[in-house]
Amino acid sequence: MATITLSVNFSGGLETLFANRTAHTVSIPARVPVDAALWDTWPAAPESAGAPDADAVTMKPADMAYLLHHLRTRVLTARPELFLEHGTVRPGILALINDADWELEGEGAALLHDEDEVVFISTLHGG
Amino acid sequence: MPPKTCALCSSARAILKRPKTGQQICKDCFFYVFETEVHNTITEAQLFKPGDRVAIGASGGKDSTVLAHVMKTLNDRYNYGLELLLLSIDEGITGYRDDSLETVKRNQEQYDMSLKILSYDELYGWTMDAIVAQIGKKNNCTFCGVFRRQALDRGAAILNVDHIVTGHNADDIAETVLMNIMRGDIARLGRCTSICTQGEDTIKRSKPFKYAYEKEIVMYAYFKKLDYFSTECIYSPDAYRGHARAFLKDLEAARPSAIIDIIHSGEAFEIKEVVKATQKIQQTCKRCGYMSSNELCKACTLLEGLERGMANAGVTDRARKKMDAEGPAPENLRIIPFFQQPAAPHRTDISIADTST
Ligand SMILES: [Zn+2]
Ligand SMILES: [Zn+2]
Numbered sequence: 234m235a236t237i238t239l240s241v242n243f244s245g246g247l248e249t250l251f252a253n254r255t256a257h258t259v260s261i262p263a264r265v266p267v268d269a270a271l272w273d274t275w276p277a278a279p280e281s282a283g284a285p286d287a288d289a290v291t292m293k294p295a296d297m298a299y300l301l302h303h304l305r306t307r308v309l310t311a312r313p314e315l316f317l318e319h320g321t322v323r324p325g326i327l328a329l330i331n332d333a334d335w336e337l338e339g340e341g342a343a344l345l346h347d348e349d350e351v352v353f354i355s356t357l358h359g360g
Numbered sequence: 361m362p363p364k365t366c367a368l369c370s371s372a373r374a375i376l377k378r379p380k381t382g383q384q385i386c387k388d389c390f391f392y393v394f395e396t397e398v399h400n401t402i403t404e405a406q407l408f409k410p411g412d413r414v415a416i417g418a419s420g421g422k423d424s425t426v427l428a429h430v431m432k433t434l435n436d437r438y439n440y441g442l443e444l445l446l447l448s449i450d451e452g453i454t455g456y457r458d459d460s461l462e463t464v465k466r467n468q469e470q471y472d473m474s475l476k477i478l479s480y481d482e483l484y485g486w487t488m489d490a491i492v493a494q495i496g497k498k499n500n501c502t503f504c505g506v507f508r509r510q511a512l513d514r515g516a517a518i519l520n521v522d523h524i525v526t527g528h529n530a531d532d533i534a535e536t537v538l539m540n541i542m543r544g545d546i547a548r549l550g551r552c553t554s555i556c557t558q559g560e561d562t563i564k565r566s567k568p569f570k571y572a573y574e575k576e577i578v579m580y581a582y583f584k585k586l587d588y589f590s591t592e593c594i595y596s597p598d599a600y601r602g603h604a605r606a607f608l609k610d611l612e613a614a615r616p617s618a619i620i621d622i623i624h625s626g627e628a629f630e631i632k633e634v635v636k637a638t639q640k641i642q643q644t645c646k647r648c649g650y651m652s653s654n655e656l657c658k659a660c661t662l663l664e665g666l667e668r669g670m671a672n673a674g675v676t677d678r679a680r681k682k683m684d685a686e687g688p689a690p691e692n693l694r695i696i697p698f699f700q701q702p703a704a705p706h707r708t709d710i711s712i713a714d715t716s717t
Contacts, residue, residue: 244590245422245578245590246590246591246592249591323609324606324609324610324612324613325574325605325609327575327578327579327582329375329582332375332583333363333364333373333374333375333376334374334375334376334377334579336377337364337374337375337376337377337384352582354578354582355590356422356574356575356577356578357605
């Protein structure tokens with residue numbers, strides 16, 4: 234299965250939720266199920282019991298919504314409620330894709346490509 | 361999706377969606393509009409006069425770091441003629457303030473400004489670490505807030521500055537408006553939105569970022585690669601403010617103009633003369649000379665409580681009465697050095713106005 238590799242950076246205090254590390258390299262599938270309910274078990278080993286049949290699942294290119302899910306379930310080490318709320322980043326957290334505001338690219342719907350750089354900055358800490 | 365083009369110059373790639381307007385703009389246009397809007401805030405409110413010595417209250421955090429950078433940029437670009445200095449308060453919080461002060465020291469070199477650090481320890485004889493060790497984490501924000509306010513004024517007096525600018529942004533002010541409404545503090549509500557405050561004999565304080573959104577301040581720091589410190593204070597953050605902040609961010613997500621709307625609401629409240637009259641008349645503290653609405657200023661009351669092992673005396677009226685009942689303050693009580701208001705320097709009546717047109 235094809236994967237894409239992203240560089241993901243956390244700052245403004247968010248790094249404390251991600252093993253106190255600012256820079257992470259993250260690999261995710263290039264294509265993911267459209268149905269977010271399948272993400273918890275995706276990508277599944279083909280022989281694992283109960284895994285969805287890859288051919289029967291409608292797929293889409295990986296996007297920011299999938300990356301957020303991946304970060305929360307596989308990279309985050311503490312207090313998920315300080316990162317995500319209602320399926321998106323908590324208000325007050327900024328995200329950039331290749332140095333552009335993700336609000337320009339459709340936020341969760343923004344598509345990701347190999348070697349993209351994603352940055353998350355919390356604005357909630359200290360003045 | 362093809363890259364979006366800047367709505368202002370129609371040529372470069374857009375990198376930011378402005379929270380105020382929804383406009384999509386490129387990096388250079390963003391720097392220009394952000395700086396120009398702060399300049400307009402400064403000139404419209406006539407905050408400074410040529411020759412003013414201005415202290416930037418610097419914590420090492422994002423707001424004051426961006427403020428120092430923008431003040432220096434505008435002072436050079438528009439010939440404000442200001443002498444800019446950095447003033448930092450060291451609350452004595454190990455692992456928090458000591459690290460953020462390192463950031464301020466780097467800023468001092470980067471911006472070529474002189475820096476004064478004034479510590480709670482030298483002023484009050486107590487660090488926040490020592491205060492928390494005695495009183496716990498419950499009311500420590502009260503001590504810190506009162507001590508910081510007075511420390512900034514005293515630092516400004518030592519530096520003989522005319523004016524202190526702080527990094528409070530539009531989000532902070534909207535948050536304070538909400539908090540004052542929810543607490544029913546109508547007297548403070550009337551004051552919290554003013555861009556500049558100056559009492560009878562207090563040092564002028566102002567907020568050049570009054571209309572600057574937090575998102576843009578952080579984006580500015582990010583794109584300019586400014587060096588700032590972002591760790592939450594290790595002693596209980598102000599929970600009430602935290603809720604107000606979360607609520608405000610939710611409102612902003614639903615309606616981006618919410619922040620400016622709330623500031624305007626705060627400004628539009630008319631405070632009745634009756635309410636104004638209940639604000640106590642200012643006098644000077646008989647013990648330390650700092651302005652106060654009682655015989656003893658809040659800092660002296662808090663300090664006496666700490667020294668006598670009755671820390672709540674400065675927090676509640678009941679504990680205060682209890683301490684008074686135990687007799688007068690001992691002779692050898694540690695006190696804050698006497699506050700000497702700097703002599704008013706000569707001022708011209710010309711304000712800095714926009715001369716670029
Ligand atoms: Zn442009
Ligand atoms: Zn006093």
